Amino acid sequence: MNQLQKKVQEQKNAEEQERLRKIQEEMEKEKRRKEEEERRKREEEENRRRKIEMEARRKAEEEERRRQEEEDKKAAAILQAQLEKEALENTRYREQLEQERRDHELALRLAQETNDQLEEMSPQDNRSRSACTEIRSLPPNKLNRSELVRSVQAAQGKQKYDLSKWKYSELRDTINTSCDIELLEACRIEFHRRLKVYHAWKAKNKRKTTMDENERAPRSVMDAATRVPRAAVKTPINITSQRYFRIPFVRSTAANNLTGGNESTSGNKRGWWYAHFDGQYVARQMELHPEKPAILLVAGVDDMQMCELSLDETGLTRKRGAEILEHEFNREWERHGGKEYVAPANRKK
Incomplete structure (x- = not known):
């Protein structure tokens, strides 16, 4: 009898412990x-x-741009x-000067007709006449070219590094390995300047029917660069800043391109263009298409297919x-198989 009571008590204790355990689990789950x-x-x-904050910064940048334009x-x-x-x-x-020359010629003719003698032109008159001749013979754009040459020479004199003779591989290696911030930024500017020249030449010499397929950024971004005044691209930006952008684009199908774009707009596919700017230039770029992968x-690997414009030139900060946000970009990047972004070695100083 005692054993039975003992077993019953043990069973009650076990049930009570189980009940308390479940209550504890529920409390922890709720917590x-x-x-x-x-x-x-x-x-x-x-x-x-x-x-x-991003919207406020965009408005401030837009206001600053308008003020600068004014x-x-x-x-x-x-x-x-x-x-x-x-x-x-x-x-x-x-x-x-021309009137003085004509007056002198008229006086000479009158003197010859009246058999009179006329004094020769004074040294100052000679100088004026020669000056008039020089002005007439001077090309109208010579002065402008001289001013342009002087401005270019002055700009070159201010540059700390002469990278005009560096090879593509040397520029890319320096961008990936240099710890010198000034040299790094100079290399990035020179590298993207060469990319612009290359893509401009390529766009000029290739068939127009393949243009849309080879665009490196949406047309609105590329067109923005043509509207940015040269002086407006001087805005300094923190070269360690990381900013992320997303805009929609419409890219024509190959068939529509080959037919000269006469088909209905149903052949145009809408996608999303993502860009991660490390400082002034694109570090990662992603295109999401509805019917293809x-x-x-990534910069350093796919530079020839990436947007070569600086952040200021794209006008994205004003859109x-x-x-x-960073996590919004990284979520799509990782979802489509992108690897984690590793900043250049100099960023880890």
Whole structure:
């Protein structure tokens, strides 16, 4: 009897322990659920905050660009007025010299007709006449070319590194291995300058029917570079900044291209173009197409197929909603088989 009571008591104890264990598990599960909910809320709040900051930064950059454009317009108007004034003065001076020459020739003819003698032109008159001759013979763009040459020479004199004779491989190796920030940035600028020249030559000499298939960025991005004034590309940017962008694009099918684009727009496929800018230049690029595998490109490996424009030239910072967060880019990058981004060695100093 005692043994039976003992077994019953043990069974009750075991059931009570099991009940307590389940209660404990439920409490821990509820605790984890609340912690996960709190973490998710904090993450959403952080993402909202960062997107608000990105939008504020975009608006500030847009306002700065507009202010710079207004200043450039004012400076251009002042310069234009000055050039017009100088041109008017130059025209008047040439007309004056020409009139003096004609007056002297008329006086010579009159003197010959009346058998009178006329004094020779004074040294100053000779100088004026020669100056008039020089001005008439001077090509209209010679002065402009001289100013251009001087400006180019001055710009070259300010450059710390002369990379014009470096090979492509030397530039790429330096970009991947150098710890000298100034040399690295100079190499990146020279490297992308050569890429622009190469792609411009390639676009000029290839068949137009294959152009769309070989575009390295959406047409809106490439066209933006042609609208950016040369002076506006001087805006300094933190060369260690990491920024991410996403914009839609429409690329024609090969069949539509070959028929000259006369088919209906149903042949055009809409996709997404992603870009990760490490400083001023693209480090990773991704194209997502609806009916074919994603295209993933990495700087240092696929440079010839990547967008060669700087961040300022693309105009992406001024496009509303184009900038995205790092985790949004990495989520799509990793989903399509992209490897984790490893910054160049100099970034790890």
